[in-house]
Amino acid sequence: MKKFLVALLVLLLSVSIFAGGAKEEEKGKSITYVTLGDTGLSNGYLQKAAEAFKEKTGVEVVFESWSYSDAYQKILTLAESGNFPDAMYGFSSWTELFMEAGWTVPINEYVSQEFIDDFSQAAIDVCSVDGNLWALPSYMSVRSVLINKNSLDAAGAEVPETWEEFLAIAPKLQNEVTPYAYTLVAGHPKNTLDCYLPFLWAYGGDVLSPDRKTVAFNTPEGVASLQMYVDIAKYAEPGYGENTINETQAAFTNQTAAAYIHNGQGLAALQAAGEDYSWAEILPPLKGPDGDAYSYGVMDVDLLFKTGNEEIAAQWLEFWHRAQYMGQVTKELGFVPNQKSIIEAIPDFTDPENALVAPFVEFEGMAKFKPSIICWEEIQKIMADHITNAVFGRETPAEAWAAAEKECNEVIAAQ
Amino acid sequence: MRKHHSRGTVLSKVLLVFLVAIMLVLFMFPVVAMIGVSLKTNNEVFQSPVTWFPEIPQWSNYVETFRRMDLLNGFKNSSIVAAGTILMILVVGIPAAYALSKLNFRIKKEVYYIVLLSQMFAPIVVVIPLYQLMMKWNLINSLFSLILMNVTFNLAFIVLLLKTTFDSIPKDTVEAAMIDGCNKFSIMTKIVTPISSIGIAVAVIFAFTRTWNEFLFAFTFISSSSKKTVIVKLYEILKNNPATGIPWELVMAGSVLTTVPLVILFICIKDYITGDATKGAVK
Amino acid sequence: MKKDSIKLSRLTTYLFILPMLMIFCVFIIYPIFNVIYLSFFNRSVTGNMTFIGLQNYVKFFTSGDAALAFRNTAIWVFAGVAAKILLGLLMALLLYRKFVGNRLLTMIILIPYAMPAAVSCTVWRLMYNPNFGHIGQFLQDIGIIDKAVSFLGNPSTSLIAVMIVNIWAVAPFCALNILSSLYFIPKDYYEAAQIDGANSIIQFFRITLPLISRDIKTLAILIGIWAFNSFDVIYMMTSGGPSNSSSILVNFVYQNAFEFNKRTYSAAISVICFLVLMVFAVLYVQSKMKEEEI
Numbered sequence: 001m002k003k004f005l006v007a008l009l010v011l012l013l014s015v016s017i018f019a020g021g022a023k024e025e026e027k028g029k030s031i032t033y034v035t036l037g038d039t040g041l042s043n044g045y046l047q048k049a050a051e052a053f054k055e056k057t058g059v060e061v062v063f064e065s066w067s068y069s070d071a072y073q074k075i076l077t078l079a080e081s082g083n084f085p086d087a088m089y090g091f092s093s094w095t096e097l098f099m100e101a102g103w104t105v106p107i108n109e110y111v112s113q114e115f116i117d118d119f120s121q122a123a124i125d126v127c128s129v130d131g132n133l134w135a136l137p138s139y140m141s142v143r144s145v146l147i148n149k150n151s152l153d154a155a156g157a158e159v160p161e162t163w164e165e166f167l168a169i170a171p172k173l174q175n176e177v178t179p180y181a182y183t184l185v186a187g188h189p190k191n192t193l194d195c196y197l198p199f200l201w202a203y204g205g206d207v208l209s210p211d212r213k214t215v216a217f218n219t220p221e222g223v224a225s226l227q228m229y230v231d232i233a234k235y236a237e238p239g240y241g242e243n244t245i246n247e248t249q250a251a252f253t254n255q256t257a258a259a260y261i262h263n264g265q266g267l268a269a270l271q272a273a274g275e276d277y278s279w280a281e282i283l284p285p286l287k288g289p290d291g292d293a294y295s296y297g298v299m300d301v302d303l304l305f306k307t308g309n310e311e312i313a314a315q316w317l318e319f320w321h322r323a324q325y326m327g328q329v330t331k332e333l334g335f336v337p338n339q340k341s342i343i344e345a346i347p348d349f350t351d352p353e354n355a356l357v358a359p360f361v362e363f364e365g366m367a368k369f370k371p372s373i374i375c376w377e378e379i380q381k382i383m384a385d386h387i388t389n390a391v392f393g394r395e396t397p398a399e400a401w402a403a404a405e406k407e408c409n410e411v412i413a414a415q
Numbered sequence: 416m417r418k419h420h421s422r423g424t425v426l427s428k429v430l431l432v433f434l435v436a437i438m439l440v441l442f443m444f445p446v447v448a449m450i451g452v453s454l455k456t457n458n459e460v461f462q463s464p465v466t467w468f469p470e471i472p473q474w475s476n477y478v479e480t481f482r483r484m485d486l487l488n489g490f491k492n493s494s495i496v497a498a499g500t501i502l503m504i505l506v507v508g509i510p511a512a513y514a515l516s517k518l519n520f521r522i523k524k525e526v527y528y529i530v531l532l533s534q535m536f537a538p539i540v541v542v543i544p545l546y547q548l549m550m551k552w553n554l555i556n557s558l559f560s561l562i563l564m565n566v567t568f569n570l571a572f573i574v575l576l577l578k579t580t581f582d583s584i585p586k587d588t589v590e591a592a593m594i595d596g597c598n599k600f601s602i603m604t605k606i607v608t609p610i611s612s613i614g615i616a617v618a619v620i621f622a623f624t625r626t627w628n629e630f631l632f633a634f635t636f637i638s639s640s641s642k643k644t645v646i647v648k649l650y651e652i653l654k655n656n657p658a659t660g661i662p663w664e665l666v667m668a669g670s671v672l673t674t675v676p677l678v679i680l681f682i683c684i685k686d687y688i689t690g691d692a693t694k695g696a697v698k
Numbered sequence: 699m700k701k702d703s704i705k706l707s708r709l710t711t712y713l714f715i716l717p718m719l720m721i722f723c724v725f726i727i728y729p730i731f732n733v734i735y736l737s738f739f740n741r742s743v744t745g746n747m748t749f750i751g752l753q754n755y756v757k758f759f760t761s762g763d764a765a766l767a768f769r770n771t772a773i774w775v776f777a778g779v780a781a782k783i784l785l786g787l788l789m790a791l792l793l794y795r796k797f798v799g800n801r802l803l804t805m806i807i808l809i810p811y812a813m814p815a816a817v818s819c820t821v822w823r824l825m826y827n828p829n830f831g832h833i834g835q836f837l838q839d840i841g842i843i844d845k846a847v848s849f850l851g852n853p854s855t856s857l858i859a860v861m862i863v864n865i866w867a868v869a870p871f872c873a874l875n876i877l878s879s880l881y882f883i884p885k886d887y888y889e890a891a892q893i894d895g896a897n898s899i900i901q902f903f904r905i906t907l908p909l910i911s912r913d914i915k916t917l918a919i920l921i922g923i924w925a926f927n928s929f930d931v932i933y934m935m936t937s938g939g940p941s942n943s944s945s946i947l948v949n950f951v952y953q954n955a956f957e958f959n960k961r962t963y964s965a966a967i968s969v970i971c972f973l974v975l976m977v978f979a980v981l982y983v984q985s986k987m988k989e990e991e992i
Contacts, residue, residue, distance in 0.1 A: 037654070064638050067654030073956040077635055080543050080961070081550035097959070100743045187851055187940040238828040241851020241940045246661065254461050256829055374743055378958045388941040392853055415743070434792055435803060442807045442870065448832050449821045465835035507717040514714035526715055531983050533726050534920075535975045537927030537948050540968040543955065544729035567725040570718060599710060628814035630930060646816050653820055663824055670817040677812040682805060 030060035031313050033320075034088040036300075037068045039139070040329045049325040056319075059312050069188075069244070072377070079103060084305035086313035092126050092299035093380075095135045096372045106132035107304050110314030115321070123338035126299045126369050135301035136317055138326065139335040141263040142360040142367050143198070143296040145283040151178045151258035152281075162287040163202060163228050166259070170235040173258040181235035183248040183257035186391045189377075189384035191245040193370065196387055198261055198296045199225040201368050202288035207379070208371050213412065215379065218405035225288070226390055226397035233391045241388065255279070261296060264334030264356040271356065272332070282359040285366060295360075297367030300335075336360050375411050382407045453477070453667035460663045473664065480668040483652060489645035490676075492558060493627055496644060499562035500626045501619050504573050507566065508618070512577035513603045517589055533571045538564070538631050549636060556638050564632040569625050573618045580614025581607055624677055645673050730972070736965040743959075754966035763942070763950055770857060771946040771974075774864075775925045779918050781865045786872025787914070791902075793873065794880045804877075807870045815867070819934035822863045826850050850936050853943035860935045860944050864928060868921055879913040880906070912985070919982040926975060947971050 033046075040046040041063060050061040064085065066074050071090065078084055084103060098104040108116055109132075116124065116133065123137035145166075152159065155172035173181040185191035200206070200217060203225035209216040216222075233240060237257040239247060249266040251257040270277040285293040302317050304310055320326055323345030330337050334356055337343050348354050349361055373379070386400035395403065447467065452460060454472040480486070514520070515527060538545075545564065546555070554560040584607060592602050608615065633644040643651075649669045653661060737754055739747045758764055793804055810818065825832045828846040837843045849859040883906065891901050929948040932938055938945035938953065945953070948971060954964035 062639070065640065065651075067651060069654055070634075074635070076956055076959055077543060077546055081547045081555075083550055083555060097743065102744060188937065189939075238846045238848045239851055241848050241853070241856070242823075242826075242936065243851070250461070250661070251829070254458075256461075375958070381953075381957065385939075385941040388853065388939070392940075394853065394941075431792070431795065431797060434788075435797075435799075438789060438792065438807065439803070442810055442866065444832070445818065445821045445825060445866070446809055446813075448825050449817075452824060461830050463830065463835075464839075465830055465832055467832070507721065510714035511718040514711060518711050518714065520708065520711045520715075526719065528983060529719070529722055531986060532979055533722050535923055535927075535972075535979050536726060536730065537929055537971070539927075539929045539948055540733060540951055540971060541726070541729035543961065544732040545725060548724075548729070563721075563725065567721055570721060574718065599707070599714070603714075624812055628816070630814070630816050646814055649820075650816055666820055667824070670820060674809075674813050674817055677814075678809060681808055681812050 029058065029312070030062050031086040031309050031316060032062045032064060033313075033316065034064045034066055034071075034085045036066055036071050036089045038065050039089065039333065040326070041065055043329065043332060045325050045329050046320070049320050049322075053316055053319050057312070057315065059316070061316055084307050086305060086307050086309045087317055088303050088305065089138065090135070090301055090303045092135060092137075092301050093370055093372050093376045094303070095127060095301065096129060097374045097376070098303060099129060099134045100374055103305055104134055104303050105306050105310050106134055107136050107314060107317075108133040110304065110310055111136075111318050115318050118339045118341050120338050120340070120364075122364070122367065123299065126297070126372075127301055129372075135303050136321070137299055137338040138302045138321070139300040139330055139333070140338050140364075140367075141265070141298040141300070142336050142363050143194075143261050143263050143298065144285050144360065144363050145259060145261055146252060146266075147281050147283055148173075148178055148252070148255060148258040148279055149281045150255075150279045151175065151181075159281075159283060160286060161284075162289070163199065163232070164289070166286055167228065167231055170232065174235065178255050178258045180237040180251070180257040181259060182232050183237040183243070183251040183260045184229075184233060184240050185243045185245060185248055186233065186240045186384075186388045187242050188244055189381045191243070191248075192384035192387055193380050194245060194296070194298065195248070195261060196226075196229055196383075197368075197370060198285065198294065199229045199288075201294040201296075202286060202292050203228070204288060204290055204292050207383075208373070212371070212373060215405055215408040215412070217383070218401040221288075223397045223401050226387065226401060229387065230390050230397060240391070252280075253277075263298075263336075264360055266334075267356050268332065268334030282355070285363065293366065294368040295363035295366045297364075297369040299369055331357070334360075336364055373412075375415055378411045379408050382411070449667050449670055452663055453671050455664050457662060457664055476664050476668040477672065480652070480665045480672065483665060484645070484648040484669055484672075485640070486645070486648070486669075486672060488641060489643065489648040492642055493644040493646070495558050496561045496565065496633075497623050497626045499559070500565040500569070501622050503562060503566045504570060504622050505615070505619070508570055508573045508577055509608060509615070510603060512574045512581055513607055515574070516578045516581035517584075517586075517602075517607070518599065530571045530574055538568055542631060542635060545632075546635060555636055556642065558637075558642060560636050561629070561632055561644070564636070565622075565626045565629055568629075569622050572625075573622055576618050576621065577611070577614060580611045580618075584610055620680060623680065627677060649673050733965045733968050734972075736962050737969045739962045741960075741962045747962075754963050755970070757963065758967055758970065766942055767945060767947045767950050770944065771926065773857060774861060774946050775922050778861050778864060778925050779922045781861075782869045782872050782921055783876075783914060783918055785865065785869040786876050789869065789873035790876035790880055791906075793877055804874070807873065809870075810867050811870045811874075813867070815930050816934060818863065818867055819931060822866075823850065823935060826859060851940060853941050856936050856940060856944040860932055863935060864925065864931050867931075868924070872917060872921065875917050876910060876914065879910040883909050912988075916982070916985045919978055919985060923975065923978050923982065926971075926978065947974070 035041055035046060046063055050063070054060055072094070075084075075088070075090070079101070095104075119137055123140060124133065127133055127135040127137050147159075151173045154175050155169055157169040157172055158165075160166040160169060170181040184195040197207070200222060203221045205219055205222035205225055206216050208214070237243075237248070237251045239251070243251075245262070248257070248260050249262055252260045252262070253266045253270055264282070267277045267280055285295045287293040302321075304314055304317065307313070321339065323342045327337060327339075327342035327346050330342065331346055331348055336357065337346075337349055343349050349357055352358050370376075382404050386395065386404040389395040390397050390400040451466075451468045453476055454474070455469040456473055459466070459469050511530075515523065515530070549555045549560045554563070588606065588610075589602055592606050597605065628646060629644075630646050630650070633647050634650070637643050637647065649666070652669055653666050738749060738751060740750045740753070741747050789807065793800060824830075826834075826849045828834050828848040828851075833849070834843070834846050838846075849855050887905050888901060891905060896904065926946075927948060929952060932944055932946065932949055933952065936944045938949040942949075947967065951964050951967045951971065954960045954967060
């Protein structure tokens with residue numbers, strides 16, 4: 001036994017030594033940039049940009065990759081000790097909290113005006129608070145309805161234009177090959193709202209009242225939109241209580257579900273894998289009863305933290321946001337660009353032949369974004385929980401929204 | 416040997432086989448599923464009806480996972496943390512367990528209470544203060560911080576386990592040594608520790624397993640990818656898939672690779688694990 | 699001279715326990731006091747702390763979360779422990795019998811316990827998946843369900859589904875411990891009972907159970923404490939959802955600290971966790987003290 005013990009220890013130690021000591025980070029000036037889910041790293045563009053940046057400025061950019069779903073937890077933990085990265089890939093819904101907490105800096109003070117002018121006005125608006133740019137628009141995802149043409153043909157149905165029409169053909173969309181008409185999320189709060197908000201907006205409702213002091217979804221329109229969501233859920237792929245948005249996407253791309261709301265990412269992935277995606281059709285956003293329709297905008301951003309390296313980190317962001325670097329990532333992942341220079345430099349974005357991106361670029365003008373308020377995570381969780389309750393029949397839509405309104409207003413009032 | 420099997424014993428043999436079979440199925444089917452999926456192609460994973468095993472085993476999944484997880488590096492980091500934790504836990508734990516078992520001192524009862532109570536807390540409730548502490552000491556993003564955390568949250572368990580082992584050493588042995596002029600320290604190193612090698616081995620295995628499997632601190636404290644442990648690397652394959660959905664076959668291959676060292680370890684000590692040494696784990 | 703050496707000897711005794719106590723003080727006791735301290739404050743977004751007394755506690759108990767959290771925690775801990783012990787006992791009794799492959803079987807059932815939680819949760823998530831999971835397929839094959847259902851995604855089954863995973867992982871550990879208690883029962887007890895004509899069921903209730911009941915009690919309290927704290931399994935399986943249906947108290951600690959950025963409120967829930975655990979702790983210490991002379 002003793003021999004075994006010694007052997008184990010020797011083994012462990014030798015593994016640790018032979019595998020080579022950890023590389024010492026090079027001394028000299030360096031900044032940290034956090035990306036989410038390997039974006040830009042897995043296809044090498046970030047590394048390329050960092051090399052060029054180092055050549056130009058002598059500053060090394062050190063990358064970290066966090067997963068999308070844990071990034072918020074991680075940044076809050078870091079915040080407790082003021083141990084921020086210099087810059088980070090994040091979401092527009094974080095902007096206001098980070099600004100209020102004093103963690104981030106206004107980016108417009110650190111980058112050139114021509115760089116800011118390069119962005120589309122809509123993108124700048126989403127990221128601005130009181131005239132300052134608190135986050136740099138990076139990847140924009142415009143979401144609309146994607147539908148499986150084969151299912152539509154098999155059902156002999158017309159292309160739906162409204163949610164009512166979609167609901168009417170939903171039972172017919174289900175067949176042997178594609179057993180479910182729709183796929184959505186009723187579990188993880190962020191994803192649940194990503195799936196639900198297009199309904200709310202199409203029905204003329206909104207999350208917050210104009211003064212942002214109360215929530216505004218508990219209206220007849222809001223309840224009707226939730227009712228529609230619940231009705232469509234009956235034809236949805238059954239994993240909706242545990243799905244993440246990736247899994248809904250997978251359900252669509254592997255043709256388990258005939259329709260869903262998302263961007264071009266899933267199709268881009270099929271394209272990259274050399275698989276057929278011609279069966280997928282991107283529809284304009286479905287309309288509500290009054291003909292309202294919005295595409296769903298999700299703005300991913302770059303944040304600049306108060307670390308003492310703001311100047312150089314801002315330079316890095318400006319360097320990274322070029323067509324040959326971030327523009328390529330945007331193209332490959334099926335996002336919609338926000339910068340004129342990128343759109344001009346990469347013809348794919350405007351090429352009508354590019355079935356993946358062109359339609360979404362077209363829907364950009366109709367995009368509506370979720371609000372950025374300090375207690376957004378909580379509001380989102382309350383809404384998602386009640387949506388889930390409604391989907392599972394534990395509350396009627398009216399009950400769900402009445403309860404959610406009360407809870408949300410308490411949370412906002414407590415701020 | 417009995418000549419006749421009565422109906423009762425035959426029946427009970429059948430029952431035994433039946434129960435053993437049920438037990439095997441209940442506890443092994445997730446393991447079988449894991450191995451089965453790890454050999455499928457991505458398309459096969461999503462196929463309906465679900466099959467347990469693929470038509471053609473895709474061994475290349477393991478190669479791919481090995482590359483994606485940068486597994487050598489992960490094994491290296493996990494090994495450093497495990498070795499450091501084991502060393503430190505033995506250096507700190509053996510004297511403490513020895514004192515609680517064989518020495519008399521005034522606050523013995525209180526110390527024993529503290530050891531028992533320190534097992535009561537979920538690391539999650541103290542992770543932020545600990546993060547701040549590590550920040551202050553400039554240990555964030557170092558494997559040493561993980562060693563410290565693993566030592567802290569396994570120490571009580573190990574001390575109790577060792578104490579039980581030491582308790583079984585007769586008082587006479589210790590007293591005889593004392594008469595021979597050994598001091599407390601040399602009794603511990605020269606007499607008590609060698610006799611208890613099996614108990615210590617079991618303690619080492621437990622410390623190893625729990626350290627290898629530790630997720631929360633490894634995930635929170637380490638940010639640079641060259642220092643991430645195997646478990647965190649595995650978790651990242653599961654989570655970092657913005658566009659393509661979860662590559663389950665790779666995740667499962669990674670799961671197998673992560674679990675294999677533990678299974679080998681358990682096989683090595685199988686002769687000891689059902690002995691009374693494990694009793695210390697809860698006693 | 700002699701007095702001095704005794705004093706010195708006493709001091710060296712403390713050297714044996716000092717490193718351990720230092721580790722506990724710095725990494726467990728200090729953080730806990732830090733959490734208790736924070737729980738009496740409110741922290742604004744900008745980081746300003748204001749003393750608010752017990753308001754965080756009042757807020758938790760008056761919110762809808764408290765009832766749900768306590769209900770789920772009770773089910774998770776008590777039903778979970780009962781199942782783990784019962785299953786562990788059955789397995790131990792089986793493994794206690796001598797048969798070919800006994801040792802091998804003991805090894806095999808340990809695999810679930812040895813598997814990292816991150817791994818076992820991933821495997822089970824895959825198996826539970828309604829579209830390509832093995833469990834749904836199996837239940838469909840034997841005709842229990844007729845179409846795909848989601849176990850983790852349905853608020854009425856999510857807690858049970860996660861509990862099964864936890865039971866699967868911990869029951870082998872219980873089996874092993876009960877098994878070693880069984881080995882401690884002198885064989886002649888059974889021989890005497892056999893001569894008296896007691897069958898194996900009577901033997902179990904008259905001899906085995908009384909002799910191992912104290913060990914089982916200690917074991918139950920320990921795995922109860924582990925269950926109470928087992929945040930990781932739930933987080934990795936369902937993140938506490940959907941709609942908090944599988945959240946236990948520690949999940950609310952996590953949720954408020956790391957999702958809602960309400961660290962002081964989360965600290966109050968942590969303290970409530972400590973208090974509940976104290977009940978277990980006292981039971982545990984009592985039962986340990988009874989069996990060991992200290």
